[in-house]
Amino acid sequence: MDNRTKEGHPPQSAGSRSPRPATDSYRPGDQQKHRSMEGDTASDRPNQPPAPVSKRERMQERHQRRKRGRTPPSVFPRRNRSRSPNGSTPRDDRERRRSRSPLAPRSPSPDAPRQRKRPGGGARQGLADRETLRRRQEERERAEQDEAMRNSRDRGVTDVVRQHYNAVPERGREWRKTESKIKGLRSFNNWVKSTLIQKFSPDEEFAARFNDTKEWADDSTGPPPVDDKRLLVLDLGCGKGGDLGKWQLAPQAVDLYVGLDPANISIEQAQGRYDQMRSGRGQRGRRPPQPIFHAEFYPKDCFGEWLGDVNIIQQVGIDANAGPGGSIMASRFGGGGFDVVTCMFAIHYAFESEEKARQMLRNVAGCLKKGGRFIGVCPNSDVITSQVSNFHKKRKEREAAKPAEPEGPEDGEVEEDERASWGNDIYRVQFPGATPEDGVFRPPFGWKYSYFMREAVEEVPEYVVPWEAFRALTEDYNLELQYRKPFLDIWEDEKNDRDLGPLSERMGVRDRSTGALAMTEEEKDAVSFYHAFCFYKV
Numbered sequence: 215m216d217n218r219t220k221e222g223h224p225p226q227s228a229g230s231r232s233p234r235p236a237t238d239s240y241r242p243g244d245q246q247k248h249r250s251m252e253g254d255t256a257s258d259r260p261n262q263p264p265a266p267v268s269k270r271e272r273m274q275e276r277h278q279r280r281k282r283g284r285t286p287p288s289v290f291p292r293r294n295r296s297r298s299p300n301g302s303t304p305r306d307d308r309e310r311r312r313s314r315s316p317l318a319p320r321s322p323s324p325d326a327p328r329q330r331k332r333p334g335g336g337a338r339q340g341l342a343d344r345e346t347l348r349r350r351q352e353e354r355e356r357a358e359q360d361e362a363m364r365n366s367r368d369r370g371v372t373d374v375v376r377q378h379y380n381a382v383p384e385r386g387r388e389w390r391k392t393e394s395k396i397k398g399l400r401s402f403n404n405w406v407k408s409t410l411i412q413k414f415s416p417d418e419e420f421a422a423r424f425n426d427t428k429e430w431a432d433d434s435t436g437p438p439p440v441d442d443k444r445l446l447v448l449d450l451g452c453g454k455g456g457d458l459g460k461w462q463l464a465p466q467a468v469d470l471y472v473g474l475d476p477a478n479i480s481i482e483q484a485q486g487r488y489d490q491m492r493s494g495r496g497q498r499g500r501r502p503p504q505p506i507f508h509a510e511f512y513p514k515d516c517f518g519e520w521l522g523d524v525n526i527i528q529q530v531g532i533d534a535n536a537g538p539g540g541s542i543m544a545s546r547f548g549g550g551g552f553d554v555v556t557c558m559f560a561i562h563y564a565f566e567s568e569e570k571a572r573q574m575l576r577n578v579a580g581c582l583k584k585g586g587r588f589i590g591v592c593p594n595s596d597v598i599t600s601q602v603s604n605f606h607k608k609r610k611e612r613e614a615a616k617p618a619e620p621e622g623p624e625d626g627e628v629e630e631d632e633r634a635s636w637g638n639d640i641y642r643v644q645f646p647g648a649t650p651e652d653g654v655f656r657p658p659f660g661w662k663y664s665y666f667m668r669e670a671v672e673e674v675p676e677y678v679v680p681w682e683a684f685r686a687l688t689e690d691y692n693l694e695l696q697y698r699k700p701f702l703d704i705w706e707d708e709k710n711d712r713d714l715g716p717l718s719e720r721m722g723v724r725d726r727s728t729g730a731l732a733m734t735e736e737e738k739d740a741v742s743f744y745h746a747f748c749f750y751k752v
C-alpha cells in the first residue's frame with residue numbers, strides 16, 4: 215500500500231500505531247526529576263559531573279557562531295536547486311503565472327447554455343468532447359501507472375534498506391567492545407555522536423548560563439534555572455537505540471525522546487534497550503532502576519512519508535507549513551514543538567530523489583520549534599568528489615598508456631573499470647554506473663552507490679548527499695547552517711576538551727598511555743568518509 219501523503223492530508227499509517235501498551239503515554243511536562251550520570255554503557259559515563267569551564271567553551275563556540283548571522287550564500291546556483299516535484303522551478307511557476315493575460319476569455323460556467331455556431335456543430339462538439347475525455351482518461355491512467363512504478367521503485371530501495379538493518383544481529387555491548395574487528399571505529403563514531411549532542415543539544419537559554427555574555431541579566435531575571443526546561447528530542451533513523459545512553463548524558467536533561475525507523479525489528483530492539491535502561495536490567499547484572507526520560511518508538515519511513523500522522527509527533531507539534539510555499543505568518547507563529555531533531559548516519563537514504571530529500575527536510579523543519587537544532591552525521595561529499603575525480607584521472611592515465619581497442623562499449627554500457635570504487639579491508643564504496651569525471655554530482659539526487667562496512671553494513675544502496683546542494687535546499691526550510699566538520703577534524707578540535715577528552719578515554723577512543731587515537735589506519739580511513747553538521751531553525 216502506498217502510504218505517502220498528499221500535502222497536509224496524511225492518511226493514517228502503521229506509524230501511528232503504538233507497539234507499546236497505551237498505559238505508558240507521554241504527557242508534556244512528565245519530567246523525571248532526577249537524572250543520573252549513568253548511561254547504559256559504562257564507556258559513555260563520566261565519573262564527574264561536567265565541569266562548567268569546559269562546557270562554557272563548548273557553548274561559546276556555538277553561541278558565537280550563532281551571532282555571526284546567516285551563513286554566506288551557497289555556491290550552488292539557486293536556479294538549479296528548487297525544482298518542484300512536478301519538475302518546474304518556482305521561477306517557471308512565476309513566469310507561467312505572469313504570462314497569463316488578465317484579458318484572456320474566461321471559460322463559460324459549466325451550467326451556462328452552450329452557444330452553437332454552425333448547424334451540426336453540436337454533433338461535432340460531442341465527438342470532440344468524447345475525444346478530449348478519452349485523451350484525458352489516457353493521460354490520467356498513464357500518470358497513475360508512472361506514479362505506481364515510481365512508488366514501487368522507491369519502496370524497493372526502502373525495503374532493501376529495511377530488510378538489511380532488520381537482519382543485522384544485536385550482538386551486545388561486550389562483543390562490540392572486545393570481539394569486534396572494528397571496535398576502534400565503533401567507539402570513535404559513538405564519541406563523535408556524543409560530541410555533537412554535548413555541543414549542540416542545549417538550547418540558547420541553557421547555553422547562555424555557560425558563556426560570559428550574561429545576556430540573561432538584561433531582563434534582571436537572573437540565569438535561567440538549569441533543571442526547569444527539558445528537551446524534546448526526535449531521532450530519525452534511530453536504529454536499535456544505540457544513542458539512548460548518549461541522550462541520557464546530554465548537558466540539558468531530556469524530557470521526551472521519540473525514535474523512528476522503518477526497520478520494525480530495530481524499533482523493537484530499541485524499545486527493549488530502553489526498557490532495560492529504565493528497569494536497570496543491564497548486561498552487567500541488575501542495577502537499581504534508572505531515572506530516565508520518557509521514550510516512544512515507532513516504525514516509520516521518515517523520508518518517504520509525512521510524520522504528522524504519528525500521534526506523539528502531533529501531540530508535541532508539527533507544522534505542515536514548513537518549507538517553500540508555506541505561510542510566513544504560520545511559520546513565524548506556528549512551528550513544531552521539538553527542541554532537537556537528530557539523524558545519525560541516515561540522511562544519505564533520503565537523497566534518492568529530490569522528492570524524498572524535501573520530504574525529509576519538511577519533516578525536520580515541521581517538527582522543530584524556532585531556535586531548534588537539526589544535528590546529524592553522514593558521508594562527506596567532498597571525500598566522494600575527490601575519490602571519484604582521482605579515480606577518473608588514474609583511469610585516463612591507464613587508458614592513455616595502453617593501445618587503442620578496436621571496439622568500445624555499447625551505448626549506455628559502463629565498462630567494469632569505469633565504475634568508481636575505493637575502500638580497504640573494512641569498508642568499500644562502489645558506484646554501479648558512470649560517475650562525473652570532475653566528481654561533481656549534477657543534478658544532486660539519485661547518485662546511488664553501494665556501501666559495505668565489515669560487521670555492520672552489507673552492500674546497501676546509499677545516495678551521495680552533495681553538500682552544497684543539501685545546504686541550499688535547507689535554506690528553503692528555514693534551516694541555517696551552524697556547524698559542519700569532517701570526523702577527524704572534530705577529533706583534533708575536541709580531543710583536549712575538559713569533558714570530551716576524558717570521555718574519549720572512557721569510551722576507548724584514545725589510548726590512555728600514548729594519548730593517540732585507538733584506531734587502525736584502515737579504521738581512520740573509514741571514519742574519514744563522514745562529517746557532522748548542525749543547523750538551526752530560524
Ligand SMILES: C[S@@+](CC[C@H](N)C(=O)[O-])C[C@H]1O[C@@H](n2cnc3c(N)ncnc32)[C@H](O)[C@@H]1O
Nearest residue numbers: 379451452453456477515516517558559560563
Ligand atoms: C547506519 S544506521 C544508523 C542507526 C542510528 N542512527 C545510529 O547512529 O546508530 C542507518 C539507519 O537509517 C535507517 N533508515 C533507512 N531509511 C530510512 C528512512 N527512510 N527513514 C528513517 N530511517 C531510515 C535504517 O533503518 C537504519 O536504522
